[in-house]
Amino acid sequence: MSTGQEADAPPAQDKPKSIFAIVRHAPRPVWVLITGVFLNRAGSFFATFLVLFLEQLGFTTKEMPVILLAVGVATPLGSLMGGWASDRLSRKTSLVGSTLLASCGLGVIALAPNKSVALAGVFGAALFAQAYLPAASALLVDHTEERDRVPVFAFFRLALNLGSTLGPLIAAAVAKDSIRPLFLISACMYALFSLLLMVGLPSVRGTEKVRAQAKAAGEGIPLRLIGFYLSIVAITVVYVQYNSTVALAVSGSHGADAYAYLLTLNGTLVILCEMPLSGLTRRVAWWIPALAGTVLMTVGIVISGAAGPYPAIAIGVVIWTVGEMLFSPVVSSATASLAPPDRVGRYQGYLSTVQAVAFGLGPAMGTFLYGTDARTLWLCCAGLGALASLGFIAAGRVARKPD
CATH class of the missing domain: 1.20.1250.20 (MFS general substrate transporter like domains)
Incomplete structure (x- = not known):
């Protein structure tokens, strides 16, 4: 009897915990x-x-x-x-x-x-x-x-x-x-x-021990990770259009209160659904939800900004909100898995830095193109989203290769 219990023990330990158990026992x-x-x-x-x-x-x-x-x-x-x-x-x-x-x-x-x-x-x-x-x-x-x-x-x-x-x-x-x-x-x-x-x-x-183990890895950012960060910049520039050019497009056609309702929809969905959704995205390789989130954010932002009817705009908001929920919790975890053991903090710093740069540049670039030709803006957003998608696919392939 005891032998059978011991044989069954490893599978029980490998059984994935629920997200609520993970949080509760953090x-x-x-x-x-x-x-x-x-x-x-x-x-x-x-x-x-x-x-x-x-x-x-x-x-x-x-x-x-x-x-x-x-x-x-x-x-x-x-x-x-x-x-x-x-x-x-x-x-x-x-x-x-x-x-x-x-x-x-x-x-x-x-x-x-x-x-x-x-x-x-x-x-x-x-x-x-x-x-x-x-x-x-x-x-x-x-x-x-x-x-x-x-x-x-x-x-x-x-x-x-x-x-x-x-x-x-x-x-x-x-x-x-x-x-x-x-x-x-x-x-x-x-x-x-x-x-x-x-x-x-x-x-x-124990950071000294980790630092000593990985000191030989050298300084600087590997070339493969530069593409990863550039992909984050690209999709973030697209995403931040929600509070600049999408706001201008929706407010101009339907009023500022209509845009406020859409932001409330976004916030409510994120608060209610992101945690349960993370229980699914944690079961797959990071690049899969990152790629899916990138595609959905791109499609949703373009629909929200370019579509005229309010119901179509609302559908676009739901699409990029789902993309946000897929992408955002995964990207920090992905950065950690790609970082050398002694530079997890610095690589998270690079992530915060490129996101801050994109949040600063995105609205300025977007409003300039929007004032020139709105269709050009949405085409550029689609192009940036496609480039970001390719970048995450490439980073995922590199991550799957053994050292």
Whole structure:
């Protein structure tokens, strides 16, 4: 009897856990991070209200683009710094340091006596507000088995989305007369986040041993991964049209409230469906949901922007939302699987950096083409989506080859 039980034991251990079991039994550092991210995102108003704040300070429309350009440069630079610190120092040091420095920058904005001091705070906040993300992704990788990463990253995104849903409600209650209190709330939330990480996370988790084992791998990004990152840039440029040219197209034809309803549809679907969907995508190679998500995001964005009837636009939104749910939790896990063991944080930093660059360039490029010829824009989106798809297929083939 005992011999039969022992023979049956390995298959039982190999049986995939449910996504709810994965989340429920996630180690403490994962829960500490995700709790902090939820609280932090609920009080994050920097990007949303920066332009309005600059207007209240008295900056003109001619001065704002220069400031926003500096912010656009600082954000990806912070991601690179955060990823580097995550590997060279520790996940905890990078997380605690970046969130604490972001809190200081936001506090300077809220309490600044003049425009010059406020600008220093703006640059500091832009540099560090998103710098914790590479270390956060690396921490999730450290404390999660490879087959469980996709649901854990989906859970991480759920915390981000739920926090972002609460943020506008807080802003509506607080920012009736002035924007400044919102930045003070953000500073307090980042400080609370930093304190939670400082108390709740363990110290260095054996990074010296991992670094020594992989030191011979060399520095720099392998050529095969440059294509992977370029594919992410391409599909992100397509995806971010949802909040620029798609917004212009839908609002121009059906009104701003119609576009707001579509964003609500997108957010609701992501919150309700992304976690269950991750239970399926984790069972296949990463490049399959990445490819499917890329195709669906491309098709959905083109339909949303080019289609006239509102029901057709709504169908397009559902299509690119499904693509987003397939793609987003997988891409961080894929980056981790492609990274050398000693540079997981830096490669997550590269991911955050290329996404930040695409989020900055995409709307500008899209609106320029939209103003010139809308059909050219949607054709370019289709072309970029096709190139990104080929890039993920190629990266997937390389990943399947033995070293």
